[in-house]
Amino acid sequence: MRNIKLSLEYDGTNYCGWQIQPNGITIQGVVTEFLNRLEGEPVTLYGAGRTDAGVHALNQVASFFTKKTIPCDKIKRAINGSIPLDIRVREVQEMPLDFHARFSAKGKSYLYKLALGEIVSPFEYRYFYHYPYKLDIAKIQIGASFLVGEHDFSAFATAPETHSCVRTITRLNIIQEHDQLNFQVEGNGFLRYMVRTIVGTLLEVGRGKISSDEILEILESKNRSRAGATAPACGLTLLKVHY
Amino acid sequence: MRNIKLSLEYDGTNYCGWQIQPNGITIQGVVTEFLNRLEGEPVTLYGAGRTDAGVHALNQVASFFTKKTIPCDKIKRAINGSIPLDIRVREVQEMPLDFHARFSAKGKSYLYKLALGEIVSPFEYRYFYHYPYKLDIAKIQIGASFLVGEHDFSAFATAPETHSCVRTITRLNIIQEHDQLNFQVEGNGFLRYMVRTIVGTLLEVGRGKISSDEILEILESKNRSRAGATAPACGLTLLKVHY
Numbered sequence: 340m341r342n343i344k345l346s347l348e349y350d351g352t353n354y355c356g357w358q359i360q361p362n363g364i365t366i367q368g369v370v371t372e373f374l375n376r377l378e379g380e381p382v383t384l385y386g387a388g389r390t391d392a393g394v395h396a397l398n399q400v401a402s403f404f405t406k407k408t409i410p411c412d413k414i415k416r417a418i419n420g421s422i423p424l425d426i427r428v429r430e431v432q433e434m435p436l437d438f439h440a441r442f443s444a445k446g447k448s449y450l451y452k453l454a455l456g457e458i459v460s461p462f463e464y465r466y467f468y469h470y471p472y473k474l475d476i477a478k479i480q481i482g483a484s485f486l487v488g489e490h491d492f493s494a495f496a497t498a499p500e501t502h503s504c505v506r507t508i509t510r511l512n513i514i515q516e517h518d519q520l521n522f523q524v525e526g527n528g529f530l531r532y533m534v535r536t537i538v539g540t541l542l543e544v545g546r547g548k549i550s551s552d553e554i555l556e557i558l559e560s561k562n563r564s565r566a567g568a569t570a571p572a573c574g575l576t577l578l579k580v581h582y
Numbered sequence: 583m584r585n586i587k588l589s590l591e592y593d594g595t596n597y598c599g600w601q602i603q604p605n606g607i608t609i610q611g612v613v614t615e616f617l618n619r620l621e622g623e624p625v626t627l628y629g630a631g632r633t634d635a636g637v638h639a640l641n642q643v644a645s646f647f648t649k650k651t652i653p654c655d656k657i658k659r660a661i662n663g664s665i666p667l668d669i670r671v672r673e674v675q676e677m678p679l680d681f682h683a684r685f686s687a688k689g690k691s692y693l694y695k696l697a698l699g700e701i702v703s704p705f706e707y708r709y710f711y712h713y714p715y716k717l718d719i720a721k722i723q724i725g726a727s728f729l730v731g732e733h734d735f736s737a738f739a740t741a742p743e744t745h746s747c748v749r750t751i752t753r754l755n756i757i758q759e760h761d762q763l764n765f766q767v768e769g770n771g772f773l774r775y776m777v778r779t780i781v782g783t784l785l786e787v788g789r790g791k792i793s794s795d796e797i798l799e800i801l802e803s804k805n806r807s808r809a810g811a812t813a814p815a816c817g818l819t820l821l822k823v824h825y
Binding site for chain 1: 672701702703707
């Protein structure tokens with residue numbers, strides 16, 4: 340038995356997210372379907388995390404077990420030759436048997452991109468949240484600083500979670516480059532919609548609807564209704580899974 | 583009466599080219615449909631040139647006459663608010679009445695992009711011709727040099743043309759940047775499929791199927807069957823129309 344790790348890049352626009360589901364095409368579904376054929380029997384593909392519908396990835400990680408002896412570069416070419424061009428396998432590596440794409444992950448980095456200008460390029464609009472409004476970036480940065488560290492992020496989780504909502508954000512940088520505003524987020528784990536809800540809430544700070552200090556209150560309230568809207572999926576990209 | 587010039591950017595992937603046609607959605611069709619509503623009567627939108635199905639534009643130019651007094655920036659916002667996100671109006675200008683997007687044009691610049699690496703990014707594959715083969719770039723550059731200047735380009739025209747096939751190419755640079763090969767082409771006018779047939783023929787030079795010198799013979803033969811295949815539309819972008 341071999342344990343194979345895949346590094347995947349994808350444009351999530353046309354997919355119902357990572358995780359296999361009965362009523363839609365998913366990234367896990369597309370790749371698994373090919374692996375089933377390669378293996379000749381059902382394969383379980385473990386993803387480092389579920390990206391939601393419309394969310395992109397520069398480096399998602401997944402792993403599966405195989406009895407086949409096919410070399411890694413042949414697996415890579417075979418998968419890329421069979422799946423759509425908006426999903427690419429960048430790397431295939433054989434790992435120790437105890438490696439698990441999800442349980443071995445120590446953290447993740449995300450990038451959320453805003454286009455602040457009047458017009459978004461037709462070549463890039465799928466990867467940006469178009470937000471042509473005046474923003475006070477300094478206030479956003481102050482608000483963001485309250486979120487860094489270990490906290491209970493219940494207020495930024497979409498549904499009431501059955502497990503602990505305590506997570507650690509190690510980095511939350513907001514950087515403007517011309518008409519583009521980047522939210523760089525790094526942490527040991529993220530609740531569903533957490534990054535997008537953080538972005539949506541900080542945008543309300545940037546527009547003066549919430550004060551910077553209120554971010555701390557919202558966090559401490561553990562009440563989702565206190566936070567802002569969930570920012571659209573198209574702006575979000577999973578950059579890296581840390582092991 | 584006012585003469586209005588539009589500068590348009592578009593991702594041509596989902597369109598049957600620039601020109602209105604009965605059996606498909608075109609860029610001219612989408613914009614004209616909106617202008618008809620704005621004007622309250624049929625409008626003719628003159629394009630600088632027809633881009634083919636799947637070809638992109640960074641700066642296509644079109645013009646139309648209007649009786650309306652709506653300011654240019656309002657026209658811009660109105661069009662962009664109504665048409666799909668893969669077509670954007672970058673600029674709207676009022677021009678002298680004798681300006682005509684097509685007849686006033688003195689030349690055009692195109693860019694043809696090849697992706698030479700094993701994998702093309704899921705975010706960019708729509709804009710590249712994936713060509714992971716060994717190429718002799720120096721031979722391509724020598725072959726290209728025979729095409730610069732005023733020539734009868736019949737051999738690079740797809741259908742027998744009823745008009746003159748004499749055109750002047752003022753620039754044909756082939757530049758490699760890492761895994762990307764750019765063909766920069768500039769001239770006073772181009773026959774249908776001419777840029778793509780030049781690229782397709784030069785790629786055969788790069789792979790050693792045609793010698794560099796043969797480009798001159800093909801040109802002089804005025805025989806389309808001597809030239810190479812027409813390279814795919816996705817790699818081509820209209821960069822600029824010169825006035």
